[in-house]
Amino acid sequence: MTIRKVLSTAAICAALSINATMPSYAQEKTEFRLAWSIYVGWMPWGYLEDSGIMDKWADKYGITVDIVQINDYVESINQYTAGAFDGVTATNMDTLSIPSGGGVDTTALIIGDYSNGNxxxxxxxxxxxxxxxxxxxxxxxxxxxxxxxxxxxxxxxxxxxxxxxxxxxxxxxxxxxxxxxxxxxxxxxxxxxxxxxxxxxxxxxxxxxxxIPGEILDMMVVNTQTLTDNPDFGKAVVGAWYEVMALMAAGDEDALTAMAEASGTDLAGYMAQLEATEMFFDPAAAVAQATSPDLPETMTTIAEFLFDKGILGVGAPSADFVGIAYPGGVVTGDGNNITLRFDATYMQMAAAGEL
The missing domain is CATH 3.40.190.10 (Periplasmic binding protein-like II)
Incomplete structure (x- = not known):
């Protein structure tokens, strides 16, 4: 299984160097790219691409969304940070340390699950x-x-x-x-x-x-400016995701078997991994996680850990270096340097049937 880990210092520096040469994201557009890597909670992204569900939702909003599997999780975050993708699957910890720590304003569009024994x-x-x-x-x-x-x-x-x-x-x-x-x-x-x-x-x-429930979050994160300029991108991606979540919650054997095989196991093996994964099949549950009063405390603890290890961005002067915004106007870290945002807007739309 591909590891969910942070980039090495060298990789961080390389990604940030590339990112410094990238043009501004601030633009309306119709073509988008997402990167994902193999992990139990991220297998739905491959199924979204292969099943045509992503295409269906993208067509609804007059856009295209390509979902690309990257065999190396580290490389997927590297490429997102460099601007090659509009979004990537990543943990909360790695999002904070790499793109956000490097100045790439990033939004947690979907909180898909948390590790619950994995x-x-x-x-x-x-x-x-x-x-x-x-x-x-x-x-x-x-x-x-x-x-x-x-x-x-x-x-x-x-x-x-x-x-x-x-x-x-x-x-x-x-x-x-x-x-x-x-x-x-x-x-x-x-x-x-x-x-x-x-x-x-x-x-x-x-x-x-x-x-430590709710501390190791697995998410789809996207460039904040891209999302702001292209709300239909957020609607299409979130709508497609929760269509697959409904299939999984209903025990759709064809969908689950396809995900199992794509991850290199059988249905029984994949289901065993899901048992140790708290999937937010219901968008209301994901909204509850994003708005939980425990989340700011968790992210503060993670920031302190990353700073202690010297990996909270390059040259971070303190554990408060990165500002993190949460629903309801709560901010931790530096309010003048907010580059990580937990935004429940689109998940709430899914919960309300507004997509």
Whole structure:
């Protein structure tokens, strides 16, 4: 499965350098491009393209919307940040650190789901989170796994400094790494979590994302100026998305099987991953997430984590560097530098049947 992780510093700099040469987004237009990568909660985007549902909704509004799969999640955000796409699938954490942190004003058009057990801290053998003290932990550094570990340690009064280091380990190497004698604990995501736990009787899940509900959000984010200048773009994309959400909620086997096969598994495997994913099939549920009073607190915590790791944009002077706007006029961070916006407008239109 493609990893949901932040770009390396080099990639950030490259993306921002490219972005600096791009023309202004401020224009009305009729052709749009979205990028997506493989993850359980993002498989509907491929189905939207392949089934013709996106074309149907785009035709309704007299536009075209091409949905392009990018095999590397990092590269998809890189290309969006550089201006090659009008929107991209990304987590809240990565949106804050890369495009928004780099000055690309970005709006969360759709909050599709949150990880509800897909990400987990796993200890080899018996113990609890406190037993991680003095042990090395293998994970993809600067990823949502790194954030999950920090949140888990915080619940027992520990920090990364109490560990015997964090060992950067590729997702492709995680299962093999777990099998080695030197590895004592890992943090990863599904389907790797399921494979490790299912194949190793000594695998002990200490903490998972279901214990921090609503913190790891999976979204479709779009360029704010593009959305402002082209509201029909937002209407078409959101309308198409919730048509597929209705199919999934109804258990449409053809649609779900197509998504499963596209993600490299079977229907049973895909459904197992969905069980650890809190999908917002109902747009009203997505609106509730966007307007939750917990969201500003969550994003502040994430900003502090990113700043502490030196990845809240290039040269961010503080954790408040990026301003984040929420429904109702709430702002966290620098109100004079708002480059991330949680806007429930279009999801609310879907909930009200106004698309």
């Amino acid at each position: 990400d987990a801290v796993i200890l080899k053998g018996e113990g609890t989170l406190t037993d991680l003290a003095g042990k090395p932990v293998n994970l993809v550094e600067l990823s949502v796994s790194h954030y999950l570990l920090a949140r888990g340690l915080d619940t027992v009064g520990l920090s990364e400094a109490d560990l015997d280091g964090v060992i950067n380990t590729s997702d492709a190497d995680m299962i093999a790494a777990y099998a080695t004698a030197d590895v004592q604990a890992v943090v990863t995501w599904n389907p790797l979590v399921s494979e490790i736990v299912g194949s190793n009787p000594d695998a002990n899940v200490l903490f998972d994302s279901s214990q």
